[in-house]
Amino acid sequence: PHTGGLGAPPPEVKAPPTPGGPSWWRDPIVKDGTTGPVGSGYLWGPSDTDPDAAAETVRAGRPSADAPFRPPAPAPAAPGPRSIGGLVFLTALVAGGLGTGLSWEQQPLGTALQIGLVAALAVFGLGLLVSSALGRTGFGTVLMATVTAVLLAGATMLPKEISTDWARQEWRPAEVAAVQQGYELGSGDARLDLSGVVVPPGETVRTRLEVGAGRAAVVVPAGVTVKVRAEAGLGEIRLEEGQRVQVRINSDQTSQRTLPPPQGSKPAGTIELEVEVGVGQVEVSRAAS
Structure with missing residues (x-):
């Protein structure tokens, strides 16, 4: 075709x-x-x-x-700086534990905590400084450093009388001559039992009980007049007045009371008490007649 x-x-x-x-x-x-x-x-x-x-x-x-015309595969991005936040946190934790642990037996509670927190805060500061040149740290590191600084400020406010040992201590003098001018306990449960002390009418016995943290309890004889000055940095004050118990829970609480003897009791002298606790409870009670 x-x-x-x-x-x-x-x-x-x-x-x-x-x-x-x-x-x-x-x-x-x-x-x-x-x-x-x-x-x-x-x-x-x-x-x-x-x-x-x-x-x-x-x-x-x-x-x-x-x-x-297919575009070439994109080149892999260059790796960014490595995070050192975890390493900084672990190092700060170890430094704080060592600082507190090594000073636990020799220093009061507040001082031991301050040493550990200062060590941890120094590690956080060093970590932030290193991260400006090598690696990086996130918001968590800054937050932990801030929390550590706040705890350090709180530790500086703890009374120096608070020890790291919690103990139970009781004193029970049997006569006026055996009553000491002062009794002290760092941390724990302190009890001063004066129920066996016979104070003659017209005489005055003075003593003082101080506890850093815990409970400070005083038992007074049945027939004496008690002039008490009780102070609690942070805690509770319990004063027995006749058959009534007065309770105060506050910070920097100071109470001054005169507790008269119960009606019908034998005449007796006067006991002047100063009871102080940094953190805890103050309790003054009367022995049964």
């Missing part, structure tokens, strides 16, 4: 190629209406020669014949 000229019929329709075979639509149509290979390959579409190699090229992330 005639294939040239303006009235030439279109090319004969062809069936789609089988997989792996040549693709007739890849070949350009020449002037006479026929097709023919031009060049060694096409700009897109699967490879006619080696489909497996084309798939491997795609999996490898390299530009292939079916995607010549």
